[in-house]
Structure formats: structure tokens, C-alpha cells
Amino acid sequence: MEEYLKFIVQDIRGGVTIIFICSMLICIACLMDMWTGIDAARANKEKIRSKPLRKTGVKIVDYFRLIIIFVLIDILGLCFPWYNLPYGAIIGTAGVLFVEGFSVVENLRRKRSHAAEVADVAAKIVKCLTTEDAEKIIKMIKEEKK
Structure with missing residues (x-):
């Protein structure tokens, strides 16, 4: 029984670690998007306001809501013996990084214009x-x- 409990705790610890890493990657991607947006605004001599910071905060919270939905799917997936990683959180994070990557590329193009x-x-x-x-x-x- 004790060995079985250690296995469950280790499995949960690994999943929570992966979800935490996904959350940090989302924060980093959103902050990079804000950074490149501010750089592009400076290069184009546009006025910089505090709105991008608020917008970034709202965007991070919205992305976290999305990841929570995927984590709930991952919890449901624990009913299956082959579902040993938080695949939903990983796929959701990959989607967010893809979207934010496009945004960073757009900001870099705008900066070089x-x-x-x-x-x-x-x-x-x-x-x-x-x-x-x-x-x-x-x-x-x-x-x-x-």
C-alpha cells in the first residue's frame, strides 16, 4: 500500500511540475510580446501608455483560464492508465506559445518598417x-x- 501511495504522489508531483512550467512559459511569452510591442512603438515614435501592461495582465489571466480547462481535461484523463502526463496542459500551452510567437513576429516586422x-x-x-x-x-x- 505504501509503495502504491508513493507512486501516486510521485505521479501527481510530476504533473504539477509540468503544469507549473507551462504556466511560466505562458507568462514569459506574454511578457516578450509586450516587450517587443513597446520596442516597436519606440522605433515608430509612438506614445507609450500603461495600457499594454494592463492588456498583458488580462491576456495572461485569460490564458490561465484556458489552461485550467485543459487541466480539468487532464484530471478526467487520469481515469485511463495510459494517460500519465498532463497532455491537455501541454497542448494548450503549445497553442498559446504559437499565438504569442506570431504576435512577437508582427511586432518585430512593425519595428523594422x-x-x-x-x-x-x-x-x-x-x-x-x-x-x-x-x-x-x-x-x-x-x-x-x-
């Missing part, structure tokens, strides 16, 4: 004192476009 250069050129045009200076900058833009 030429929107930041357009803002600089527009600022130079506004600062021009004469129409001749503005026309020189516009000609320069047209030449770069070719």
Missing part, C-alpha cells in the same frame, strides 16, 4: 522655414523612392 523614417521626414518638412527647403526634402524623398 519604415514608419519611423516617415515620421522623421514629416517633422523635417514641418520645420522648414521656406517652401524651397520643403521642396528640396520632397525631391529627396522622390529620389529615394526610385
